[in-house]
Amino acid sequence: MTLRHSSPTELYAAASDGDRRALARLLSLVERGGAPSRQVAALAYRSAREAATVGITGAPGSGKSTLVDRLVAAVRAEGGDVGVLAVDPSSPFSGGAILGDRVRMQEHALDEGVFIRSMASRGHLGGLALAVPEALRVLAAAGLPLVLVETVGVGQVEVEVASATDTTVVVVNPRWGDAIQANKAGLLEVADVFVVNKADNPGAAETRRDLEQMLDLSVDAGWRPPVVQTVATSDDGIDVLWGEIRRHQAHLAADGTLERRRRDRLAREFRAVLSARLARDAEHALGEGGLGALVDDVVEHRLDPYAAADEVISAITRRSPDHA
Amino acid sequence: MTLRHSSPTELYAAASDGDRRALARLLSLVERGGAPSRQVAALAYRSAREAATVGITGAPGSGKSTLVDRLVAAVRAEGGDVGVLAVDPSSPFSGGAILGDRVRMQEHALDEGVFIRSMASRGHLGGLALAVPEALRVLAAAGLPLVLVETVGVGQVEVEVASATDTTVVVVNPRWGDAIQANKAGLLEVADVFVVNKADNPGAAETRRDLEQMLDLSVDAGWRPPVVQTVATSDDGIDVLWGEIRRHQAHLAADGTLERRRRDRLAREFRAVLSARLARDAEHALGEGGLGALVDDVVEHRLDPYAAADEVISAITRRSPDHA
Numbered sequence A, B: 001m002t003l004r005h006s007s008p009t010e011l012y013a014a015a016s017d018g019d020r021r022a023l024a025r026l027l028s029l030v031e032r033g034g035a036p037s038r039q040v041a042a043l044a045y046r047s048a049r050e051a052a053t054v055g056i057t058g059a060p061g062s063g064k065s066t067l068v069d070r071l072v073a074a075v076r077a078e079g080g081d082v083g084v085l086a087v088d089p090s091s092p093f094s095g096g097a098i099l100g101d102r103v104r105m106q107e108h109a110l111d112e113g114v115f116i117r118s119m120a121s122r123g124h125l126g127g128l129a130l131a132v133p134e135a136l137r138v139l140a141a142a143g144l145p146l147v148l149v150e151t152v153g154v155g156q157v158e159v160e161v162a163s164a165t166d167t168t169v170v171v172v173n174p175r176w177g178d179a180i181q182a183n184k185a186g187l188l189e190v191a192d193v194f195v196v197n198k199a200d201n202p203g204a205a206e207t208r209r210d211l212e213q214m215l216d217l218s219v220d221a222g223w224r225p226p227v228v229q230t231v232a233t234s235d236d237g238i239d240v241l242w243g244e245i246r247r248h249q250a251h252l253a254a255d256g257t258l259e260r261r262r263r264d265r266l267a268r269e270f271r272a273v274l275s276a277r278l279a280r281d282a283e284h285a286l287g288e289g290g291l292g293a294l295v296d297d298v299v300e301h302r303l304d305p306y307a308a309a310d311e312v313i314s315a316i317t318r319r320s321p322d323h324a
Helices: A008-016 A020-032 A034-045 A064-077 A103-108 A128-141 A156-163 A178-184 A204-218 A238-254 A257-286 A290-299 A305-318 B008-016 B020-032 B034-045 B064-077 B103-108 B128-141 B156-163 B178-184 B204-218 B238-254 B257-286 B290-299 B305-318
Strands: A052-058 A082-087 A114-119 A146-151 A167-172 A193-196 A227-229 B052-058 B082-087 B114-119 B146-151 B167-172 B193-196 B227-229
Touching: A008 A020, A008 A034, A008 A128, A020 A034, A020 A114, A020 A128, A034 A128, A034 B305, A052 A064, A052 A156, A064 A082, A064 A146, A064 A238, A082 A128, A114 A128, A128 A146, A128 A156, A128 A257, A146 A156, A167 A178, A167 A238, A178 A204, A178 B204, A193 A204, A193 A238, A204 A227, A204 B178, A204 B204, A227 A238, A238 A257, A257 A290, A257 A305, A257 B257, A257 B290, A257 B305, A290 A305, A290 B257, A305 B034, A305 B257, A305 B305, B008 B020, B008 B034, B008 B128, B020 B034, B020 B114, B020 B128, B034 B128, B052 B064, B052 B156, B064 B082, B064 B103, B064 B146, B064 B238, B082 B128, B114 B128, B128 B146, B128 B156, B128 B257, B146 B156, B167 B178, B167 B238, B178 B204, B193 B204, B193 B238, B204 B227, B227 B238, B238 B257, B257 B290, B257 B305, B290 B305
Parallel strands: A052 A146, A052 A167, A082 A114, A082 A146, A167 A193, A193 A227, B052 B146, B052 B167, B082 B114, B082 B146, B167 B193, B193 B227
Antiparallel strands: none
């Protein structure tokens, strides 16, 4: 099959049958957005296949990539297939580009049960926050039962992406103030499991205690995020971490939370898509910088918010929806 | 002047000249929404008058109303005029209805320098979250230099309303776990000043310590919310509280934060108005329950989010904007 000239429908059929190169091409289409991406979205949305999703986030240098590698090995030891989506909102590169020199590519490159892919925002409407859920559905439709989503930084988009999964793992290090920084970055609220990685360094017990203390002050009933200590480079604690991730997924499934969360995420995604579409339509209708100029008019008190909203809406409705 | 038959423009002119009954009528128009409210919004938006705004929130029974009364007395002792907006998202009543039997009405009823008004959502687009900023501009345009916004509960709308002010005061009581509940309700993030009210009860020191500990773990640079102990019923600590509120306002003004926050709030308000307008237009265009049915289609995987957004947008654009 010549992938380069295949239609989204042909690529989708091939990917569903296990063709990993076709899957990689589909994810490129998702990244780029536009009409082909829409076709892929519609196909994958109708698939009955579902994947368990695990987001892994934390400050740069905390050892997330090594942790993901070790988790992949743990999953493979049990015989399951696994996908890895490495997301970097700050990078315009994707595919093999940033992963070529990474250890894990060498380690898992010949393993047919592992599909690794990095992802950047190359034009998808709404950026990575909307491209990632779509990519996750494509990975599920291709038959991967589990996908790990690794984010590179701890900005708002990264946290949003990592928490749009069933289980969110937050990685900190045994450094003074690391737990507090994680809290300030809004990670305490999204964490289902905490990892103190590089726990062979001094201060691991203190960092763990800081986290437990913050959890005492903020956790609601239902699920209290466990705090796991790991040394990913020497595989210490990975089995415990994988066990806690599975325990969380069992917890979600047991009381209907998983179903409810997934439905809530879809409803939120629909609203986000609608907002992004309308914002784009408004930019089209008002011309380059037109929406920004209206915001300026509002904050400078030249136009009240209601009059400004009128202008946007009449511009959109005057314009025929040929750009849908 | 016969207020009942006055136009919004006439009422606005009278309120700007200090007519408090005209001001009360204007606020009723804002509550009710629709075309008259739009006229009021446009007029008040062009006013150069600004008011300092202070939000006061906390659990029911924490003594917020008494605190507000005492703050009003402290402001009046200094000779300044002050407005009070009591906001209850759960109540369909407003105006004199829920305030008739309140102590402060009797105490400040004859004081021309105090304007007290309760507010409910009676039809304003976007509910109280959008009606309150509009009401605050009307109060500022009427010449009130300071407005206290008291919310009744601690739901999401209440927190949103109270934090859409320059200074947000969060009230807790010396009860075991009260500080932790405040944190869980998202109040730690929005607080500029904490009050431990009813501090003559046992546990005040512990509650204060809990708050300080949580602040240690979460506060970013710039401003650390002070924790003030008060016994509002006997006027204890009110001068300290008022001093901290003024200190916060001076802090905001000094480094340009006030200007930046107000501009950010206006930009957010514009986006919220636009979203509310579009949601309303979508409901109009799709018919009763039409938007909800589309959300159902999405979460049931009958329609992908992009196709659902298409349906909304083509329904809006097919419809002429006669309902603007």
